[in-house]
Amino acid sequence: MEELFEKVREEYGIEINDESDMTNAWRLIEALKEKGWVVYIITAKGREQVDAWHPNYGSLYAQFGEIPLFKSIIEGICVTALHVKELEKNGTL
Numbered sequence: 001m002e003e004l005f006e007k008v009r010e011e012y013g014i015e016i017n018d019e020s021d022m023t024n025a026w027r028l029i030e031a032l033k034e035k036g037w038v039v040y041i042i043t044a045k046g047r048e049q050v051d052a053w054h055p056n057y058g059s060l061y062a063q064f065g066e067i068p069l070f071k072s073i074i075e076g077i078c079v080t081a082l083h084v085k086e087l088e089k090n091g092t093l
Contacts, residue, residue, distance in 0.1 A: 001075065008078050011085045016078065025074045028081040035093075037084060043073055050076030052084065057093055060084070 005016045012031060016024045029039045032052060042049040048070045052060040060083055061068040070076035087093045 004075065004078050004082075007082055011082060016074065019072055019074050022074065025077045028077050032081060032084060035084070039077075039080070041073055041076070048073050048076060050080050052080050054093065057087070 001019055008028065009015050012028060014024055014027050014031070032039055036054055036056070038053045040049075040051045040053070049068055050070060050073060051062070051068050054060075057063075060080060068076065068080070070079065084093075
């Protein structure tokens with residue numbers, strides 16, 4: 001997870017301290033919201049899911065037939081935010 005947190009810090013300037021740092025992970029959600037993304041979080045026993053939707057793109061994961069399951073919600077938020085950043089860099093959005 002340290003490598004993931006480092007990438008988030010580099011790309012967003014948000015430092016996530018550990019796997020329980022929901023305060024700073026939520027800052028990523030707010031950053032995505034400012035860019036027009038809707039972030040979906042689904043959590044249940046044995047199911048940690050994060051997805052995002054944008055009016056100019058659609059569902060981040062569903063377009064590829066993926067079911068976005070993660071080990072933790074924090075991981076899902078970070079991975080999702082980094083996917084969005086990659087789309088921006090590639091000029092997709």
